[in-house]
Amino acid sequence: MLMQTQTQAETDPVTRPTPVLALDGITKTFPGVRALSEVSLNLYPGEVTALIGENGAGKSTMVKILTGIYQPTEGRILVDGEETRFPTAQDAADAGITAIHQETVLFDELSVAENIFLGHAPRTRWGLLDWAEIHRRSSEILTGIGAEIDPATRLRDLGIASKHMVAIARALSIDARVVVMDEPTAALSHKEIEELYELVDQLKAQGKAILFISHKFDEIFRIADNYTVFRDGQYVGEGRIEDTDNDALVKLMVGREVAHIFPERTPELGDAVLAVENYCHPTEFEGVGFSLRRGEILGFYGLVGAGRSEVMQSLFGITRPSSGRIRIDGEAREIASPADAVGAGIVYVPEDRGQQGAITAMPIFQNVTLPSLGRTSRSGFIRLAEEFKLARTYCERLDLRAASLDTDVGNLSGGNQQKVVIAKWLATQPKVIILDEPTKGIDIGSKAAVHDFMAELAGQGLAVIMVSSEIPEVLGMSDRVIVMREGRMVAELGGDEMTPETLVRHAAGIRES
Amino acid sequence: MLKRILTARETILAAAILALLVLIAVRFPAFVAPSNLIAVFNDTSPLMLLALGQMIVILTKCIDLSVAANLALTGMCVAMLNIMMPGLPVAVIIVIAVALGTLMGMINGLLVWKLDIPPIVVTLGTMTIFRGIIFLISNGKWVNAHEMSPAFKAFPRAELLGLPMMSWVAILVILAFFVLMTRTSLGRAVYAVGGNPHAAVYTGIDVGRTKFTAYTISGALAGLTGYLWVSRYAVAYVDIAGGFELDTVAAAVIGGVSIAGGVGSVFGAVLGALFLGVIKNALPVVNISPFWQLAISGSAIIVAVAFNAQANRTKGRVILKQAEAAA
Numbered sequence: 001m002l003m004q005t006q007t008q009a010e011t012d013p014v015t016r017p018t019p020v021l022a023l024d025g026i027t028k029t030f031p032g033v034r035a036l037s038e039v040s041l042n043l044y045p046g047e048v049t050a051l052i053g054e055n056g057a058g059k060s061t062m063v064k065i066l067t068g069i070y071q072p073t074e075g076r077i078l079v080d081g082e083e084t085r086f087p088t089a090q091d092a093a094d095a096g097i098t099a100i101h102q103e104t105v106l107f108d109e110l111s112v113a114e115n116i117f118l119g120h121a122p123r124t125r126w127g128l129l130d131w132a133e134i135h136r137r138s139s140e141i142l143t144g145i146g147a148e149i150d151p152a153t154r155l156r157d158l159g160i161a162s163k164h165m166v167a168i169a170r171a172l173s174i175d176a177r178v179v180v181m182d183e184p185t186a187a188l189s190h191k192e193i194e195e196l197y198e199l200v201d202q203l204k205a206q207g208k209a210i211l212f213i214s215h216k217f218d219e220i221f222r223i224a225d226n227y228t229v230f231r232d233g234q235y236v237g238e239g240r241i242e243d244t245d246n247d248a249l250v251k252l253m254v255g256r257e258v259a260h261i262f263p264e265r266t267p268e269l270g271d272a273v274l275a276v277e278n279y280c281h282p283t284e285f286e287g288v289g290f291s292l293r294r295g296e297i298l299g300f301y302g303l304v305g306a307g308r309s310e311v312m313q314s315l316f317g318i319t320r321p322s323s324g325r326i327r328i329d330g331e332a333r334e335i336a337s338p339a340d341a342v343g344a345g346i347v348y349v350p351e352d353r354g355q356q357g358a359i360t361a362m363p364i365f366q367n368v369t370l371p372s373l374g375r376t377s378r379s380g381f382i383r384l385a386e387e388f389k390l391a392r393t394y395c396e397r398l399d400l401r402a403a404s405l406d407t408d409v410g411n412l413s414g415g416n417q418q419k420v421v422i423a424k425w426l427a428t429q430p431k432v433i434i435l436d437e438p439t440k441g442i443d444i445g446s447k448a449a450v451h452d453f454m455a456e457l458a459g460q461g462l463a464v465i466m467v468s469s470e471i472p473e474v475l476g477m478s479d480r481v482i483v484m485r486e487g488r489m490v491a492e493l494g495g496d497e498m499t500p501e502t503l504v505r506h507a508a509g510i511r512e513s
Numbered sequence: 514m515l516k517r518i519l520t521a522r523e524t525i526l527a528a529a530i531l532a533l534l535v536l537i538a539v540r541f542p543a544f545v546a547p548s549n550l551i552a553v554f555n556d557t558s559p560l561m562l563l564a565l566g567q568m569i570v571i572l573t574k575c576i577d578l579s580v581a582a583n584l585a586l587t588g589m590c591v592a593m594l595n596i597m598m599p600g601l602p603v604a605v606i607i608v609i610a611v612a613l614g615t616l617m618g619m620i621n622g623l624l625v626w627k628l629d630i631p632p633i634v635v636t637l638g639t640m641t642i643f644r645g646i647i648f649l650i651s652n653g654k655w656v657n658a659h660e661m662s663p664a665f666k667a668f669p670r671a672e673l674l675g676l677p678m679m680s681w682v683a684i685l686v687i688l689a690f691f692v693l694m695t696r697t698s699l700g701r702a703v704y705a706v707g708g709n710p711h712a713a714v715y716t717g718i719d720v721g722r723t724k725f726t727a728y729t730i731s732g733a734l735a736g737l738t739g740y741l742w743v744s745r746y747a748v749a750y751v752d753i754a755g756g757f758e759l760d761t762v763a764a765a766v767i768g769g770v771s772i773a774g775g776v777g778s779v780f781g782a783v784l785g786a787l788f789l790g791v792i793k794n795a796l797p798v799v800n801i802s803p804f805w806q807l808a809i810s811g812s813a814i815i816v817a818v819a820f821n822a823q824a825n826r827t828k829g830r831v832i833l834k835q836a837e838a839a840a
Contacts, residue, residue, distance in 0.1 A: 318714065338717040348715065356715045359708040361775045370705060370716050373698040382696045424716070 018081050020045050020209040021066065021097065021178050026075035028061055035061040038075070039235040041228050043178055043209040048200060050224035050241070051213045054253060054471060058233040059213050063180055066211075067099045068092030093120075096177035100167050100184055106155055113138040113151035116170045141169045145199050161192040168199065179203060180211045185219060197223055215303045217246055217508050229253060246510050247501075254471055254500035261448075262476030263455040269479075270294030272330070273463045274346070274432050276315065279324035284310040285487040288324070292432065292463045297454065299478030300467040302507050307487040308467045309351060312434050316348035317341040328431065342371055345431035349421050351440060351467070357421040360410030364400070365391035367409050367420050372427045394423040398453070418450070426457075433457065434465040439473060451477060471500050483507050522769035522820075526784040530791055537795045544798055551676060557790030558683035559584075561783050562738045563757070564764035565690050566731030568782040571765055572707045573724045574774030575625060575632035580735045581757035582643035583617045585749075587739030589647045592656040592665075592749035599662040606665065610740035611733050617643065618732015622725030632724075640758065647751045658747035669745040679741055686734065691779045703727060707774025763810055764789055767817040776821075788813065 019042040028036040036058045043049050051059050064070040066077070068086030076083050079095050086092040106115050113134050114121075122133040138151035147165035155163060164184070171179055181200075185193045200223050203210055214220055220227065221241060228238040229252040236252050272291045279288040285307040292298050300308045314321050317335045326333050326344075333344045341348070350356035358367050368391040369376055376387040391405050398419045409420055418438075425433060435454065439447040454477060458464050468474050474481055481498055483491040483506040491506040504510075538545040563580050570577040591610050594601065617639065624635040658666065669679040694700040705713040706723045713720055743749045768785025770777030789810055796806050 316715075337719065338715060339719065342717045350715055352711075356711045359705050359712050359775070361708040362704055366701060366704075370701060370718070373701060377698065380697060381692070382698065382701075384696075 017044055019043055019078070020080060022078040022081075023062070023066060023072075024076045024078060026062070026065060026072045026077075028058075028065060028070060029073045034233060036065075036072075036230075036233045039230060039233070040238075041066075041211075041235075042226075042238070043211055044226070045177075045209050046204050046207045047225040048204060048210040048212050048223050049226040049228060050220045051211055051228050051230065052220065052249060052253060053230035053236075054469070057230040057253075059230060060182070061233075062230070063099060063182055063211075063213070066092065066178075067097060067180065093174055096175060097180070098171040098174055098176040098178070099180035099182065100164075100171050101182050106163060106167060106170075108154075108156040110155060111151065112142075112149055112153050112155060112158070112166050112169075115155055115166055116141065116151070116173050118170075120174060137173070138169070141172050142166075145169060145172065145202065146195070161195075164192075164196075176208060178209045178211065180213070182213045183215070184212075185214065185216065193219075215508060217249065217510050220249075221246075250501055250504050250510070254504055262472075263452050265455045265459065267297070267458065267479050268295050270461060273328065275327040275330075277325045277327070279311065279314065279326075280322050281310065281314060281319065281487075282322050284314075284319070285484075288489055290482055290489070290492070292465065294431075294461045294463055295458050296479050297458050297464045297466060297477055299474040299481040300465065300484065301469070301471070301474045301481055301503050302484035304469060306484040306507065308484050309436055310487075311484070312348060312436055312465065312467060315341065315346060316434065342428055342430075345429075346434065347425035347428060347430040347432070348434045349418075349425060349436060349438065351436040358409045358417050358424075360417075361408060363406050363408055364395065364412070364420055365405040368394055368405075368424045368427055370424060390427055391423075394427045395419075397426065398423050399449075415449075422453075430462070432463045432465065434467070436467045437469065438466060439468075439470070447473075471503055474503065475500065485509055523778060523780045523784055526768065526781065526788060530784065530788050533788075533791055533795070537791075537799060541798050544795060551680070553790055553794045554683075554787070555677050555680045556794060557786055558679045559738045559742055559754075560757075560760055560764055560790060561683050561786040562686055562734050562741075563761040564768070564782045564786040565686065565779065566734035567758075567761040568765045568768070568770050568777055568779070569690075569694075569703055569727045570632075570724075570731045571762070571770050571772060572703045572774055572777055573727045574707045574710065575724055575727065576636060576762065577618075577621060577728060577731045578633065578636040578758045579617065579621060579640040579643055580731060580761055581754040582640040582647075583614055583732055583735035584739040584742060584757070585751070585753045585755075586617070586643040586647050587613045587736040588743035588753060589651055589656065589749045589751075591740050592661065592743050593650065595662055595665045596656065596660050599665075603664055603668045607668075607737065607740055610736045612736070614736015614739060615729055615733040618729040618735065619725070621732065622728030625728065626721035626725040644751060651749075651751065653751060656743075656749040661744070661747060666744050666747050669741050679745060682737070682741065686737075687779060687783055694779050699723070699726060704775055707771075707776075709775070760789060760810070763814050766821075767813050769817070769821065771821055772818070785817075 021043045023039070023041045025038045025040060026036055027034070027038055039058065039062065041049075041051070041062060051062065053059050061070065065072050066086070068089040068091050071087070077085060084095065086095065107118070110118070116138050117134050122130045122137070124130045135151050142149050142151065142165070145165060145168055147162065147169065149158065149162055149165060155166065158166065184196060200210060200212070212220070212224055224241045226238065227241055227244065227249065229236040229249070231253060270293055272293050274292040276291070277289050280286040288311050290298070302308050310319070313319050315326065315335070317337045317340050320336065326335055328344050328346070333340070335341050335344060335346070359370075365388055369387050372390060373382060376383055376390055388405065395405060400416055400419045400423065409417055412420065438454070439450050451473070454464055454466065466474070466477060475498055478498070480492065480494045481503065482489055483493065483503060485507055490509075491502070493502060534545055543549060563584070566580060567577055587610050590613055591606050594609065595606065621636055621639055624630050625632050669677060671678045673681055694703070702713070702718045702723045705716065705718055706720050710720050742754060746753070764786035765777065765782050766772060766785070767788055768777065768781035768783070770782055792809055793806055796803055
């Protein structure tokens, strides 16, 4: 399927002002990965440009390039039409570019004023901090954005929305000309989002150029003037918001040539092995219910923060649900801890493998056998020969390449560490394996290997739950897909209903048009 | 494999201890006479026992500053018990000492586990409390040698195959610890909890319970050492083994136990203790003021930690092909 690029920037270039900031033909490669490939982005004074794309489309890389954190491999950065470079984050800040990150990077133990001016605080002529000036200008900026916060308050005493306001104030304190907002509404309530919109309108009125990154279509149509779409690190198109609609944008986002071949499988579905009934959590999700059969791969799709991982962590006993039931092979099971889950045959390969996956200071074989030591012990003592045998069996099944099973896991590559974690769980002979973003951050070749392997597991009768934010992966691997949005299951799709458009529509909450 | 053994922390430390002995032997050959070496080992036994307890706690990313106070309180309790019931067999006294120490360890463990209080705060608190209790039960008075029964005092000195019982106890505990740390799921859990607590949770290990168990074991060893200490020196008072908790931390750290948890071995901790023991016993022989001992052990700690930091420094990603071939 070849997409025609629907570039709608057919507005006469003469009538457009010079962009404050233009990125032209930017390519960024990391060892083994091409994160951005000849992409362009134009930001105009007094206008909001929405940067749209799926997870992994390269938006965050772009933000890092234009704030001086990454250096582009190729391409030009133009400020007011003049070519320039941002060797450091400070250079980007000096050029008037400021970013408000998704997770605000602030200091809880410092005061609001200190947070706003940290790093560029006004000084007295003796070189000491000019506290009077810091507080005066802090309250000036805060009043300017309609935030009633005392600059002397300690940051930790503020709510999340106020912290966000402080982050914005900090961005404005360096007299920004370009403001980058990376999913600014992700953590905000409905009312706070409205306030943010007003703020964006104010910034526009002051002539600032705004880059607004969001997954939510209602937001984009509410506040953006222009859009630019990236897909898989490529520039797909740009144009005026008023000239487009939901459908056209969704198509631009997901339309793609299928570059990746997924393993052929003819699923042989067995009996239901896992049934989840009305699973609820006080704050994270509610009304989650589904069933899963042997040999089935069930995909969980949703935007980041839709509650998918939270559901999985609850199924694995990390958090306790407030209500709901789990049945394994038709039998009700209480899962109060990960040990219970492993005992019931549910295992979980977490998304954050560095933090939650392997114990890096431990040798491979000890990592693999950690949850299965009962089987390699006799009267409480581990039998090393049996332990090694067990570890070897599963490492070989996964084709794990290491000099010796005695090697510390910390010396392995990311892909191999992933294999150690999977081997660890397969050694427990589970019934259900939950893979949370199994191919995140690994290169194309290893991705195919993970996919083949997943297909093989399902072929052996294991029930697989795959949480993934990559549409091709979800569609290519799953027999069925559950879409989650804001902590609820919004759709369960199978067969022909599984299309990129329907997934995006349900995940972003776009009604049928 | 040979390279791995040669560069292991334990090998280097053992070599350092040997070098130290050779250095001393050049001027004072008597120091390395077998009988004197046995005496040094025997004298270092309490430190080895406590260093093992400290090691298992540090491995879980915690610390136990109350070990010496636990030792002193247990010692005072069994000494007073001995006055009250001189006929009580030593075996019963040892069981009581271990039980008392275990109880104190469990208190530490429960506070860390259930109330989630930082370990350094918990054990700093219980350290002071334990010392306070000694004062309360003894009214600040000493229990002296003549008040203790002969059997009570005889046990640590009794010799078996030319080695005092105190040394035998240390050797047995070292062997038991070796098995515990390398051949049981508890040992693995301890390393996992300290190495990566998040991953340990996701592997189904109860992190809090593992820490609790580590404190309990440390407490049991402190209790055992409490009896040995008081009976060997034949005296019990409020301040015995004052500051000794820092020696146990030092021994563990010198032995290669990472203060950040998850890394360390039984023989490392034992060698760390022996290193300090050799220095302590050698300094008076070579006529250096014992006050230097503090400075020397302090320097040894810093050298050991710097050594750890060097070894743990991440080497960065291998991107260059030729570097990969070399590695």
